[in-house]
Amino acid sequence: DIQMTQSPSSLSASVGDRVTITCRASQNINSYLNWYQQKPGKAPKVLIYAASSLHSGVPSRFSGSGSGTDFTLTISRLQPEDFATYYCQQSYSTLYSFGQGTKLEIK
Amino acid sequence: QVQLVESGGGLVNPGGSLRLSCAASGFTFSDYYMSWIRQAPGKGLEWVSYISTSGTTIYYADSVKGRFTISRDNAKDSLYLQMNSLRAEDTAMYYCARGRTVLRGGNFVDYWGQGTLVTVSS
Numbered sequence: 001d002i003q004m005t006q007s008p009s010s011l012s013a014s015v016g017d018r019v020t021i022t023c024r025a026s027q028n029i030n031s032y033l034n035w036y037q038q039k040p041g042k043a044p045k046v047l048i049y050a051a052s053s054l055h056s057g058v059p060s061r062f063s064g065s066g067s068g069t070d071f072t073l074t075i076s077r078l079q080p081e082d083f084a085t086y087y088c089q090q091s092y093s094t095l096y097s098f099g100q101g102t103k104l105e106i107k
Numbered sequence: 108q109v110q111l112v113e114s115g116g117g118l119v120n121p122g123g124s125l126r127l128s129c130a131a132s133g134f135t136f137s138d139y140y141m142s143w144i145r146q147a148p149g150k151g152l153e154w155v156s157y158i159s160t161s162g163t164t165i166y167y168a169d170s171v172k173g174r175f176t177i178s179r180d181n182a183k184d185s186l187y188l189q190m191n192s193l194r195a196e197d198t199a200m201y202y203c204a205r206g207r208t209v210l211r212g213g214n215f216v217d218y219w220g221q222g223t224l225v226t227v228s229s
Binding site for chain 2 (some may be wrong): 001030031032033034036038043044045046049050053055058072087090091092093094096097098099100101
């Protein structure tokens, strides 16, 4: 099974900050990496798919990069609505797996 | 608009069974692979099962293999999850999820239901 490890597990930041979350796969997954945002009590929403493609309707302050085993999600200028938990997810193997999540909190 | 509405969750004793349903609308259900994804209280996301458009390809997480069965009825625009031999660790919110395939980019979930809560406890 492919293990996905996110860092950090939690992060405090201020509105307007630039934030980067990393995700590492236990083996090569090419660009088969997605990022989701989840707010309390809500279902997740996709932000980035195929490592760097911005999903329709997602603000351009979100971006993704990486390939192989190392990936990043960057939020260029944090907005109040961005405080949430973020998950990476691989679809390279048939046993799709998520990272453990990164909780982004207001400083 | 795309809608996925889960039902069938509830409180069940350990060793018991439940059948979850997901009613899809707003899109051509038979064109999309579907999945069940769960989230234990206060925990992260776990992919439970995947079913292809025709139902011929199915995958399960190791944690549920042999106990859960995913199925779909394209004539009724519905997805199902039959859960047997339930354990306390199966307690979670269960989400119905629509998948999209990207050329040279794998798959991702573009729509989620609101979830149905399954609680396994005596």
